[in-house]
Amino acid sequence: MLRVTNVTKKFGELTAVNNLSFEVCQGQIFGIAGPNGAGKSTVYNLITGLYDFKGTISFKEQDISGLPSHRIARLGIARTFQIPQTFPSLTVTKSIEVGSYFGSLKGFDKDHVDQVLAFVNLAEKRDAPTGSLNLLHKKMLMIGAALATRPEILMLDEPMAGSNAKEIIQLMDLIRRINQDLGITIILIEHFMKVLTELTQTLLILETGTKICCGDPQKVTSDPRVIECYLGNCND
Ligand SMILES: Nc1ncnc2c1ncn2[C@@H]1O[C@H](COP(=O)(O)OP(=O)(O)O)[C@@H](O)[C@H]1O
Ligand SMILES: [Mg+2]
Structure with a gap:
C-alpha cells in the first residue's frame, strides 16, 4: 500500500534517513522504533511531503514523491505529531470539523464529525475549548481530527509519550479500534516495546537513519543487533 524505496534525506552534513526501503501492507499496523534521533519522525515528514529527498515513495502504486502536503493528505494519508498540535481557542467539535473540512472538498459532514467525536470518546467534551483538555484528551482530539479527514492510512508519532499505564491502555484500545473497526492501515512510531x-504485525528498527531490521515483532525484538542498539539502553 505504501512503499518507501531507497530513500535518503540529508540535512547538511547529517544523513537523517539513509537509503531506507520498506513496505506497509493494507490493513496492518506497522511499527517503527529506534533511539532518539534515528530518523523516525523524518520518515513521516518525507511521506507527508514536507521535504524533498532522494528515492521514491509510492502510495497505492502512485508515486507521491515531490507532491505537496495537501495533495498527499487528500490521497488518504493522515498523521499526528509527537507533541499534540491543537488550536487552543477552538472547541473540540470545531477542531474535528477542521479535519473533516480538510479531508473533503465538499465541506464538512456533521454526522461524520459526531461519529468521530464518539469514536475518540470526546462527545462529552464537544463544547470545551481544546486549550482546557488534558494531555490524553488532546491526543484523542489530534487523532480524531486526523480521522475526520477520512484517511486510508494513519501515521501516529509516539502517541504514548508522557502517558501513564491507564492512558496507554486507552490509547492502545483506540488504535486497535481504528485499525479493526474502521479498517484504517496504521503506522505507529513508539518507544514502548x-x-x-502487542499491536503491530511488522516492526521496523531504525538507527541513525539506517534500517537495522524489519519483520515479525517477536523475531525483531530478539535480534541481537536490535538488543544491542536499542533495547539494551532504552527498554528499562
Ligand atoms: N528540519 C531539520 N533540520 C535539521 N536536522 C533535522 C531536521 N529534522 C530532523 N533533523 C535531525 O535528523 C535526525 C533525525 O531526527 P528525527 O527524525 O526527529 O529522529 P527521531 O524521530 O527518530 O527521534 C536528528 O539528528 C535530527 O536532529
Ligand atoms: Mg521523533
Whole structure:
C-alpha cells in the first residue's frame, strides 16, 4: 500500500534517513522504533511531503514523491505529531470539523464529525475549548481530527509519550479500534516495546537513519543487533 524505496534525506552534513526501503501492507499496523534521533519522525515528514529527498515513495502504486502536503493528505494519508498540535481557542467539535473540512472538498459532514467525536470518546467534551483538555484528551482530539479527514492510512508519532499505564491502555484500545473497526492501515512510531509487540504485525528498527531490521515483532525484538542498539539502553 505504501512503499518507501531507497530513500535518503540529508540535512547538511547529517544523513537523517539513509537509503531506507520498506513496505506497509493494507490493513496492518506497522511499527517503527529506534533511539532518539534515528530518523523516525523524518520518515513521516518525507511521506507527508514536507521535504524533498532522494528515492521514491509510492502510495497505492502512485508515486507521491515531490507532491505537496495537501495533495498527499487528500490521497488518504493522515498523521499526528509527537507533541499534540491543537488550536487552543477552538472547541473540540470545531477542531474535528477542521479535519473533516480538510479531508473533503465538499465541506464538512456533521454526522461524520459526531461519529468521530464518539469514536475518540470526546462527545462529552464537544463544547470545551481544546486549550482546557488534558494531555490524553488532546491526543484523542489530534487523532480524531486526523480521522475526520477520512484517511486510508494513519501515521501516529509516539502517541504514548508522557502517558501513564491507564492512558496507554486507552490509547492502545483506540488504535486497535481504528485499525479493526474502521479498517484504517496504521503506522505507529513508539518507544514502548510492549505496545509494539502487542499491536503491530511488522516492526521496523531504525538507527541513525539506517534500517537495522524489519519483520515479525517477536523475531525483531530478539535480534541481537536490535538488543544491542536499542533495547539494551532504552527498554528499562
Ligand atoms: N528540519 C531539520 N533540520 C535539521 N536536522 C533535522 C531536521 N529534522 C530532523 N533533523 C535531525 O535528523 C535526525 C533525525 O531526527 P528525527 O527524525 O526527529 O529522529 P527521531 O524521530 O527518530 O527521534 C536528528 O539528528 C535530527 O536532529
Ligand atoms: Mg521523533
